[in-house]
């Protein structure tokens with residue numbers, strides 16, 4: 001559904017879609033909010049919606065920037081939906097992985113200025129989304145961010161690794177990935193995983209302020225520069241998408257990986273009781 005009120009255009013019905021897009025055509029800035037309570041875990045549907053939303057914004061010539069945020073308080077995104085990887089079928093796994101690849105290629109390769117407003121926890125796939133933006137502002141306090149895959153007994157794929165390498169460098173990435181490290185906002189700031197840390201209520205105003213700097217730069221020059229910086233990493237996945245999807249399905253289907261995921265799900269539930 002599309003609402004036509006100017007200057008806002010909504011690509012989804014507010015409060016209904018799992019990926020809500022508000023486009024302000026006066027400023028050229030779109031706000032994309034993940035909206036899948038309780039934790040914005042990324043399943044096949046959300047990833048497909050996100051991929052389509054990014055594609056539409058990229059094609060919208062009035063759009064110059066996108067803020068990626070959450071409609072769920074306290075959570076940016078809990079990462080990939082673990083239930084998509086646990087006791088699934090190989091066919092579903094491949095479809096799920098393709099949707100993730102496409103959403104990521106759309107985000108990392110976007111011509112728009114992209115900013116992550118991290119107003120909550122951001123593990124694994126959530127951290128990947130944030131790192132794939134051009135700039136990150138995170139709320140100070142109890143929230144954590146990082147690629148924690150090894151703690152689940154799974155492995156961050158090479159393109160997650162590439163994005164982290166390009167964000168925080170080789171040494172920090174080696175430690176972060178092996179340990180499955182989760183960082184507080186202040187720790188994330190100190191290693192360059194986020195660009196600014198502010199109180200929760202200041203995250204959005206800070207993002208809007210920073211956007212002004214980015215939007216002063218002529219789009220064409222900035223986009224050529226961004227493409228040149230990111231092309232190698234994008235091409236590495238583009239050239240082996242099917243192989244990567246098949247590898248994911250095979251890896252996830254292993255008994256040992258399924259056992260690890262089962263134990264991790266149980267530990268999440270136990271934490272609550």
Ligand SMILES: CCCCCCCCC/C=C/C(=O)SCCNC(=O)CCNC(=O)[C@H](O)C(C)(C)COP(=O)(O)OP(=O)(O)OC[C@H]1O[C@@H](n2cnc3c(N)ncnc32)[C@H](O)[C@@H]1OP(=O)(O)O
Nearest residue numbers: 041078079080081082121123124125154155157248251268
């Ligand atoms: C070689 C390469 C080959 C390929 C190898 C494979 C590569 C795969 C790459 C993987 C990337 C990933 O993103 S893997 C995903 C990693 N994500 C995580 O580890 C996040 C785990 N979640 C948490 O830590 C927490 O939930 C957190 C996000 C901080 C929020 O804490 P809260 O206390 O607010 O909420 P909780 O009570 O814990 O969670 C609410 C409910 O949501 C569920 N839940 C939480 N996270 C979930 C998730 N990611 N997927 C599904 N469900 C989730 C909980 O179980 C609860 O379910 P109920 O009990 O039913 O209510």
